[in-house]
Amino acid sequence: MPDLKVTADHLRRDAYLYIRQSTLRQVAENGESTQRQYGLRHRAIAAGWPAERIHVIDCDLGKSGSSAVARDGFQELVSEVALAKAGVVMGLEVSRLARNNADWHRLLELCALTSTLILDEDGVYDPASFNDRLLLGLKGTMSEAELHFLKARMRGGQLNKASRGELEMAPPVGLVYLPDGTLALDPDAEVQAALHMVFTTFGRLGSATRTVKFFLDEGILFPRRLRKGPHKGELMWAPPRHARILQVLHNPRYAGAFVYGRTRGRPRPGGGVSQIKLAMADWRFVMPDMHPGYIDWERFKANQERLADNAQAYRIQRRAGPVREGSALLQGRVLCGLCGARMGVHYSQEHGRPVPTYICQETTIRGGGKACQSVPGKVVDPAVGALLVELMTPMTLEVTLAVQRELEARAAETDTLRRQHIQRTRYDAELARSRYMKVDPDNRLVADALEAEWNEKLRLHTDVVEDYERRAPEEAAALDAGMHQRVRDLAEQFPRIWNDPRVDVRERKRILRLLVADVTLIKAEAITVSVRLSGGATRILTLDRPLPIAQIRRFKPELVAEVDHLLDRHCDREIADIFNERGLRTWEGKPFSLNKISFIRSAYNLPSRRQRLRDQGMLTTREVAKHFEIAETTVHQWGRQGLISKVCSDNCNRGLWNIPSDLRIIKGRPGRTALATRTASITALSTRQDAL
Template sequence: MSSESFSHKVTADHLRRDAYLYVRQSSLRQVLENTESTQRQYALRDRAVALGWPLERVHTIDNDLGLSGAAAQNRDGFQHLVSQVAMGRAGIVLGLEVSRLARNNADWHRLLELAALSHTLVLDQDGIYDPAHFNDRLLLGLKGAMSEAELHILKARLQGGMRNKASRGELEIPLPVGLIYAPNGAVVLDPDAQVRGALQFLFDTYRQTGAASAVVRRFEREGVSFPRRLQRGLGKGDVLWGAIDHRRITEVLHNPRYAGAFVYGRRRTSYDTELRSHLLEVPREQWHTLIRDAHPGYITWDEFERNQDTLRRNSVSFGIAARGSQPREGVGLLQGRVVCGRCGARMRTRYQQAASGSLATYQCVEAAVRRAAKACQSFQGRGLDAAISALLMDKVAPAALEVAVQVHDEIAARIEQADALRRKQLEGARYDADLARRRYLKVDPDNRLVADALEADWNDRLRQITALQQSHDVQREADAKTLDAQARERIADIALNFPRVWNDPRTASVERKRMLALLIEDVTVVADRTHITAGIRWRGGQTSSIRLARNLPIGMVRKTTPEVVAAIDQLLESCSDAQVAKRLNEMGYGNWRQEPFTYLKVRRLRRAYKLSSHYERLRARGFLAAEEIAKKLGVCVATVHHWGHRGVLHREVLSGSGHCLYLPPDQSTLVRPAIGRPRKSAAQNHSST
């Protein structure tokens, strides 16, 4: 349709402002291949000139080439266009079609609202529209809705085809390093022996250690590099070598392609409130396609499942799912393997410092954490750890020599595998150096700019070879010392003296836990106030149980036995503290340390158990002091002592002080001994008093 039929909508006010041409292609591939669409968009400048705008006032916005129109985020050109319309600087906005401007109704209607407020025209290949007019606004709204629906239909068609092809396992998706597509489209192992060796080294190490961090340390210790393939940009598909980290190892272990399985739908894209994309992991039961044994792999599917189970146990969490976690630091031998016999939850390990060193306490806090209830049980682990160690010695001793041979063979295999990887790494470095040498020899010597750069690259490659060769020689010497005759003798000696090695304080707690994990699955414990009952489940299904006395608190350990307290209470009826101590020693009793009793020890026990002393017991039975008897009978104190010495008064001598207590008699018993005695003079009586 000609521009003249719509030229009546263009007014002088519109021509006073500038014209803005918005050019966009959805992807870089369309920019490179669909050049005709780009040319048609640029040709709209002629339409603006025909409508009356000078060419120098027709602004082209093309910095959004290669960007999708599904959202306005990250489209700087569209944001600039909207700002110019909002400020009233645009008289007309030109676009080949609505889908070029936006495929999102929110962005499209925002542009239309601003254009209507600022009286800005919109032009596409079909005509000119004034968003301030209802009919034009309605038509533009319909075009925007159709553009958004078209995008949905296009996505549905593409994703439907991809899903259908993925369900058959024929969809070509990027492969992880170590796997490539053959010319016939089949997935095969990478023909590069160095790449295959590095991946096999990773899986073998994890199979032996069961921890991703241990794999990182092994790669670092052996000086082995790990490959990664560039997925985009310049050099796409090239393999780069470098150090490996924990994240990279977990990515490899979680990837089922290494187990020979075709997987589609492991991750899905989600958008936040700012329309930023995020990749989310999808549970296995929600994967779109999972085809086992679809192509060759580095491990079997059973081993992949075991690796996933180990990785789940390694993660720090609560509950039964974390039972049997991998060994960590700490003296608790059964860390991660103690199960509460009351609720079935995994018991946690808590450490505390004491005078004798670090102490491990096993406690079940599942109810306290989940339901704010009371903890099931807790107990110190020293006694149980010692009992399990003794039981383990009985199981391991018959197979000690066989284990020693396996250890030696395993060490030799590890060293040979690491040495083979280092040789392949050195071969790769030599190939790169030889390639750099050939490039340098092919260049024109007079072209110094290129020749100098190639010569410097060749020298760098040679220096890398020298450094690798030196490090490999040092490592080879260390490996030779590891496998010499003395090393074999030491391994055999370790096997024959396994109990001594197990109990050696220099043996790391982590290593003890790893050895224990090879034989014991878990230990179910029920603890009462005095005893601990443990049921051991061994690898292979065998079970056994042990019962041991519980470690009492220090207050209970230092507590005097009820038998001794009863004996002290009985002896205090007729003995003082010193006499009680003597009698207890004669009877063979001792304190909590089995030390002999003394006067002070008896007195402390008497006061601790609130026992009445011998003096207090006599007073309770009515015994009085000499002064009290004398005052009561109206005689002098000396007379009372004389009566006690003669046996007229019953007395009790208090040990240590020499004081006496007297049992007051009746008056009749006092008169009879006094008759017949010569009457003393007053002077004698006064002197005696």
């Protein structure tokens, strides 16, 4: 009997049958459910739709109904309904169409607006009718709740196994499941050596980036196990990436611990779930020592703390960070003694070189106030360096032996890893050769491919051997007897090496971080430096504050007095030469110059050499000519004749005339008698000097 809800208007439009199974496994194993969904076509034919106008949408087989984002078939169905092309939408049950209330009610709203019917195994519904819409809404809610119950059951079983540490999860490279279900180290010695080297190198260098650089510089490859594809389960060796090394360092399974709940899912607005990493304190299940590992749990936690300190993300308090370029010795180790925050480093130029200043900007950043304090690094760094040299003196022998053992162990570990890689490439080449030798020679299609594979494996083995032979002499030379002797000399020469400008500043910072936990600075009348050593002991240093630049540039009173004294007999240039001959230098450590002496005269209001001569009554050429009513050329002629003398007054460029008292009293042009008398006196004086 035809349903009364189906009208001629509905029959003029097409019928759409939506078919979906949640997973591909259900499609393969639950064939009866799929057949029941296809069988709904007969319900549409019975209601009056011809078979050629019944469209089957089954491209969403194997897709979950929890979201409509990845379901192209459901999107097509919604489009046809919105365009008023559908007279009826068919699904075996509501859960086939959607298990998400938002998607389900959106479809109901469109069906109500376009007068589209909904048909399932129980009957036909009109979304425009309140009663039908209420019933469909209840069915959608029950479908969504059913999905929740299914997930809750599976989640409960998963958590139950995880609480006992028995939940199997894909192990990272370097760990494998044994046939009895226990987790153990990978039996491949080369894989174990590569992972051991990662943790050893990070412990030595303290930085994931520098660990990657060490692997790349040494030409060491890192393994990766393929998770999918035709070569699933095989090992692939490649140069490590920074993200790969971080994954290894952050993975607690390498510490022999079972951990569950390191991430938390959060639904995305457009559908799907994003994973958010949780802090270690928020992990749901943490069970150390559940299986063998490459490091212990305490070392894993220490590595996490170091990685957190190295992080450069903006946080409540900036972490110490790894050692970097820059001359600031205490970079990342300085705390403000006023507010307790970590102090940053600011560099400025002084005499053409960068000078560090430790500055606390916590108040500036957080509250828009002023900086707590700034402490000059040129005062603090040398004092802490001297303290470090003093502390290193009693333990020099122990340090020397430790450095020597570290060099030898590092070289042996690297050599072992390279030898293992050679063995692996040799095995791969022999395996490729064995495959090639077993193939039928007449089957050229297969034989050519196997021969090319054999040649590629041989080439790779040859490259690895050549690289090993090239690096072996370099490492042997680095560990010769001369190197051992230089390491032994380190104990006695440590102060000289520490102060050697050729030593990289990052090496000094690493040495300091081994001994110093942090340094607290307080700047008052003096600078108080509280050095907390790694063992917990504390050293207090009290340093004088540096003089202000105005006082540094201020010349000493005795120097100014000497300039004042010399100006009675010398010009500025001559005074500069005298100071340089005496070995005197400016506050910048530079020789004195004409401009520097002129600056001293101007700054301290000292009369110049010319002014002093003028005060003594000496005249210029023009003034002499005017006084005696003669030409200026005559003045110079008198000077050559010795009637008057010229005294240097201005940087050896100009001078003033010293007029004798017997000529000075003469006004106007002097008479012949006076000139003759003056000339005779000069001639007699010259004759007397020649006789002497």
